[in-house]
Amino acid sequence: MIEIAEAVFSERGYAAASMDEIAERVGVSKPMLYEYFNSKEGLLLACIRQSRAALRSVTEQAVAGAESAEQAMYKGLHAFFVFIREHRQAWSLLRHEMVLIGTSAADEIEATRQQQTDLIAALMSGYFETSAPLQVEAAAEFVVGACERLAIWCERHEDVSPEVVTGYAMDILWDGLRARAMS
Known part of the structure; x- marks a missing residue:
């Protein structure tokens, strides 16, 4: 159900997507969707x-088992860009948040960003000098924002592979983080 709903939301946009179409594609009744998810927003x-x-x-x-900060950064970035490439519909939901402002969905999208920021900050604290926790947090926010914009850029440049964009x-x-990495 979620996979098909994701496809319909991605194709039509949240506002134009209908529970009727989702139910028809899933092969269940519309009331069944409401039974599981309570509302279109719940879905x-x-x-x-x-x-x-x-x-x-x-x-x-x-990033599990990375032996250096650089290797962890590369592996984490690469995983993100591969995920975006392989889950285009999910990415579409996350990146079209402007139409969702003021809804619970906007909060969920921000929670996704915060999850990744927290994960990066925790990873950095294991590899980087952490005497300035606000600086580590700021760096993690920067990485998330930069990668989000690069993922949007990749949509316009489908010929750019996850490996290439990870390299970029x-x-x-x-270069900005290397000096802070612990030996």
């Missing part, structure tokens, strides 16, 4: 939460 929230959990999982798995991100981000 959207379920889609966003599933995507957030999947993104966290792939990112955590990617590392060229810019790692």
Whole structure:
């Protein structure tokens, strides 16, 4: 149900998506969708939460066992860009948040950003000098924002692979972070 709903939300946009179409594609009745999710917004929230959990999982798995800050950064960035490429519909939901401002979905999207920021900050605290926790937090926010914009840029440049965009991100981000990495 979530996969199909994600596809309809991605194709039509949240406002234009209908529970009738989602129910028809899923092969259930519209009341059944409401039984599971309570509302169209509830279904959207379920889609966003599933995507957030999947993104966290792939990112955590990617950086597990990294032997250096640089390797952890590369693996985490690469996992993000692969996720965006392989989950275009989920990414579409996350990036079209402007139409959702003032809704619970906007809060869920921000929670996704915060999740990634917290994950990056925790990772950085293991590899970087942490005498300035606000600076670590700011750096993590910067990484999330930069990568979000690069992912949007990748939509316009489909020929750019996750490996190439990860290299671009590392060229810019790692230069600024390298001096803070502990040996």
